[in-house]
Amino acid sequence: MTVGVLLGLLGSVMGLAQPMAAKQVMDDMGRGGPAYGPVIALSVLVAAGGILAGLGHYVLDRSAETIVCTARRRLTDRLLALRVPVVERTEPGDLISRVTSDTALLRHSAPQAVSAAVTGTLITLATVIMMGLLDAVLLGVTLGVIAFVGIVVAVVAPRIGLATRHTQEAVGHMGAALERALGAFRTIKASGAEQQEAQALYRAAEHARRTGVRAAAWDAVSATLSAVVVQVCFLVVLGVGGARVTSGAISVSTLVAFLLYLFALAPRIGQLVEGVGQFQIGSAAAARILEVESLEVEDARRGRREGGASQPKADPLPARVAFRDVRFAYRPGLPQVHHRVSFTVPGGGLTAFVGPSGTGKTTVFSLIERFYDPDAGQVLLDGTDVRQWPLAELRAAIGYVEQDTPVLAGSLRENLTLGDVTATEEELRHALRLVRLDAVTDRLPRGLDTDVGHRGSRLSGGERQRVAIARALLRRPRLLLLDEATSQLDAANEAALRDTITDIAGRITVLVVAHRLSTVTRADRIIVMEAGHVRAVGTHSELLEADTLYRELATTQLLNGR
Numbered sequence: 001m002t003v004g005v006l007l008g009l010l011g012s013v014m015g016l017a018q019p020m021a022a023k024q025v026m027d028d029m030g031r032g033g034p035a036y037g038p039v040i041a042l043s044v045l046v047a048a049g050g051i052l053a054g055l056g057h058y059v060l061d062r063s064a065e066t067i068v069c070t071a072r073r074r075l076t077d078r079l080l081a082l083r084v085p086v087v088e089r090t091e092p093g094d095l096i097s098r099v100t101s102d103t104a105l106l107r108h109s110a111p112q113a114v115s116a117a118v119t120g121t122l123i124t125l126a127t128v129i130m131m132g133l134l135d136a137v138l139l140g141v142t143l144g145v146i147a148f149v150g151i152v153v154a155v156v157a158p159r160i161g162l163a164t165r166h167t168q169e170a171v172g173h174m175g176a177a178l179e180r181a182l183g184a185f186r187t188i189k190a191s192g193a194e195q196q197e198a199q200a201l202y203r204a205a206e207h208a209r210r211t212g213v214r215a216a217a218w219d220a221v222s223a224t225l226s227a228v229v230v231q232v233c234f235l236v237v238l239g240v241g242g243a244r245v246t247s248g249a250i251s252v253s254t255l256v257a258f259l260l261y262l263f264a265l266a267p268r269i270g271q272l273v274e275g276v277g278q279f280q281i282g283s284a285a286a287a288r289i290l291e292v293e294s295l296e297v298e299d300a301r302r303g304r305r306e307g308g309a310s311q312p313k314a315d316p317l318p319a320r321v322a323f324r325d326v327r328f329a330y331r332p333g334l335p336q337v338h339h340r341v342s343f344t345v346p347g348g349g350l351t352a353f354v355g356p357s358g359t360g361k362t363t364v365f366s367l368i369e370r371f372y373d374p375d376a377g378q379v380l381l382d383g384t385d386v387r388q389w390p391l392a393e394l395r396a397a398i399g400y401v402e403q404d405t406p407v408l409a410g411s412l413r414e415n416l417t418l419g420d421v422t423a424t425e426e427e428l429r430h431a432l433r434l435v436r437l438d439a440v441t442d443r444l445p446r447g448l449d450t451d452v453g454h455r456g457s458r459l460s461g462g463e464r465q466r467v468a469i470a471r472a473l474l475r476r477p478r479l480l481l482l483d484e485a486t487s488q489l490d491a492a493n494e495a496a497l498r499d500t501i502t503d504i505a506g507r508i509t510v511l512v513v514a515h516r517l518s519t520v521t522r523a524d525r526i527i528v529m530e531a532g533h534v535r536a537v538g539t540h541s542e543l544l545e546a547d548t549l550y551r552e553l554a555t556t557q558l559l560n561g562r
Contacts, residue, residue, distance in 0.1 A: 354553060
């Protein structure tokens with residue numbers, strides 16, 4: 001940006017010399033002498049000034065693209081590092097608009113603001129000095145105009161910035177509304193709610209339009225007043241200057257040179273006015289971008305060491321999990337999900353969590369993954385509080401299959417290797433065989449490189465679940481968390497995958513949130529949860545005899561006969 005400003009400054013300096021060269025041409029012609037030299041010099045100044053100014057503009061624009069790219073990379077890094085609770089209470093569409101729309105404003109405002117701040121200011125001062133050398137009276141008229149424009153800019157500029165911020169916020173709200181609609185596209189169509197959602201988007205678009213019009217109005221006021229005042233200044237200088245030529249105070253060539261400087265000054269004043277406006281626009285965008293910088297992020301490099309505790313050592317054996325008097329609520333003021341939850345899971349084997357909906361079963365997995373931290377108590381992995389684990393190492397030891405089993409847009413291969421791009425072709429094929437997806441991929445037109453569509457829309461629900469399980473297995477975890485991971489499978493595939501999970505449980509620790517009796521009866525231990533606490537722990541036969549809630553679940557909700 002410094003190079004761009006310097007090039008533009010050199011081009012403008014050459015432009016400053018042009019009126020003096022024109023004055024020399026007129027004086028030589030008035031004396032009847034040849035004007036070849038001054039004409040050639042004037043031509044060189046015009047050509048060189050134009051080339052340098054154009055080159056400076058290109059370098060500034062190129063720098064602006066680099067600024068935007070850097071800002072977007074920094075923002076995406078920040079967004080992907082945000083803590084889960086932060087993302088859950090923030091509209092995704094608004095966060096997306098900060099990466100796209102707000103950074104685009106920086107692209108347009110940065111070069112104008114910088115150019116105006118440096119080149120515009122310096123050349124305006126130099127032009128004023130040159131005009132003063134020509135005639136102090138005409139300069140006084142011009143300075144009066146500049147002072148008036150400065151007052152106008154001081155009043156209008158803050159309003160431009162405020163209106164621009166409101167506009168960008170409105171654009172963010174529209175992005176959030178659109179993301180909401182596209183995120184539940186099939187539901188909206190099935191409900192016949194297209195027009196209802198369209199009206200919500202119309203309202204968001206209309207709000208963005210109104211705020212944009214307000215910003216444009218203030219910008220237009222600033223630009224119009226500066227343009228009108230400059231034209232008035234030209235007429236006044238022409239009148240006063242004509243009178244001074246008539247009285248003999250100045251020559252015609254001096255008046256022409258002064259008018260040329262005035263013509264050169266007019267766009268500089270416009271540049272300064274526009275630069276101030278662009279600075280306000282850029283500041284509004286930068287403020288929204290910096291708000292993301294203030295959001296809380298995870299520290300992936302290391303865990304918090306409490307009381308000088310040493311960091312945990314990597315262990316090739318199946319992971320051991322324990323909860324000790326864990327209390328947790330998703331946000332202050334909300335009811336607690338866990339009330340002094342305690343249990344111990346030894347390394348290896350299959351452990352099933354059962355209980356009515358809303359008892360905190362899925363929350364157990366979220367706390368193990370450190371998507372959230374407990375309000376009280378400890379979550380232990382291999383005897384060490386998960387808050388003392390380096391976050392990357394903690395999650396590298398865990399394979400997690402969520403309840404809604406998200407599949408990302410892209411190829412099947414990209415989904416399988418998410419987080420582990422080093423997986424070999426044979427490892428991919430082995431994982432697909434384990435989840436009985438190998439026959440499906442063989443039928444796909446491009447095999448593993450077939451695009452699965454937005455959120456895996458080209459796959460069935462059961463296929464998406466199996467992709468998620470294969471992805472988790474490819475991580476070679478020591479602890480596998482399965483949250484209702486077979487709920488959308490047919491009987492044959494569910495039975496085969498159940499055998500696979502049972503086999504895997506002989507080598508690693510497997511925790512499942514289960515709603516099917518077939519999974520529960522094979523578990524080495526079952527943890528029954530009720531109202532945010534552990535009610536009972538035991539095997540299927542033990543709990544049938546000892547726990548009435550489990551017996552009720554086993555004969556109603558839990559079971560579907562498979």
